[in-house]
Amino acid sequence: MAKSLLIVSRQAPWAGPAARETLDIALAGGAFDLPIGLLFLDDGVFQLVAGQQPQRIEQKDLGANLQALPLFGIESLYAARHSLAERGLTEEALSLPVQVLDDTGLAALLDQYDQVITL
Template sequence: MAKSLLIISRQAPWSGPSAREALDIALAGGAFDLPLGMLFLDDGVFQLAAAQQPDAVQQKNLAANLQALPMFGVEELFACGHSLARRGLDNDALSLPVEVLDDAALTALIARFDQVVTL
């Protein structure tokens, strides 16, 4: 049986290549039926914000990649509740349904996966 993988995305979509790389890993793993989840933490929650305008900062739009996650079998999507609150985001402002977790749930989530990659 394949080991499970949790991808933690901590970077805003416009702060460099890390956000895109995390999504690429998730999509590739999902295509090969790897059991995986994705956690948006810290500025990574900005990836979930609806109605982004990446052209204004000369960046590529990650919305299509995010929307493709469930189609590739990546259905375990999580966000840190504290990260969302500190950045003024709530579930209604997100472009993708995620399970919002508190600190205790974050700890349990990370412990549940065999391997963790943070970008």
Template sequence: MSKSMLIITRQAPWSGPAAREALDIALAGGAYDLPIGLLFLDDGVFQLAPNQQPLTLEQKDLSANLQALPLFGVDSLYAAERSLNERGLGDAQLTLPVERLDDAALNLLLDRYDMLVTI
């Protein structure tokens, strides 16, 4: 039986390689049919914002990786409601449908997965 894994991505897409690495892990796990969840937390919620211009910061565009998540079986996408609110991101502004979780729901989510990976 496969163990489930929750990947917690906390970095903005333009702050270095961490955001890309989290997506790469999610896509690789999904390709091997592992039960994967992806939680966008803190500045990680900025990965969900539209119209990013990564080339101005000499970064790679992550939007294709984000859009590929469902194709690889990564359908369990979550975002911390507090992080979204603090950064002024509403549902209409997000590029992917995510389940918004309050603090209590976040704690329950962490208990549902066998392994947690924070990047």
């Protein structure tokens, strides 16, 4: 049986390659039917904001990668409540349905997965 993997994305979408690489890892794992969860933490929650315009800073849109997650079997998506609140974001501002977790929920989530990767 495949080990479950939680990928923690902590980088803003345009702060460098980490956000795109995180999504690429998740999609690759999903293509091989690995049980994967994706947690958006700290500035990583900015990846979920709807209506971004990356072309204005000559970047590629991560939105297509995010929308492809369910197609690759990655439906366990989470966001940290405190990360959203610290950045003035609400669930309504997000482009994907995610389960928003408080600190207790985050601790329980980490215990659910066999392996955790943070990028």
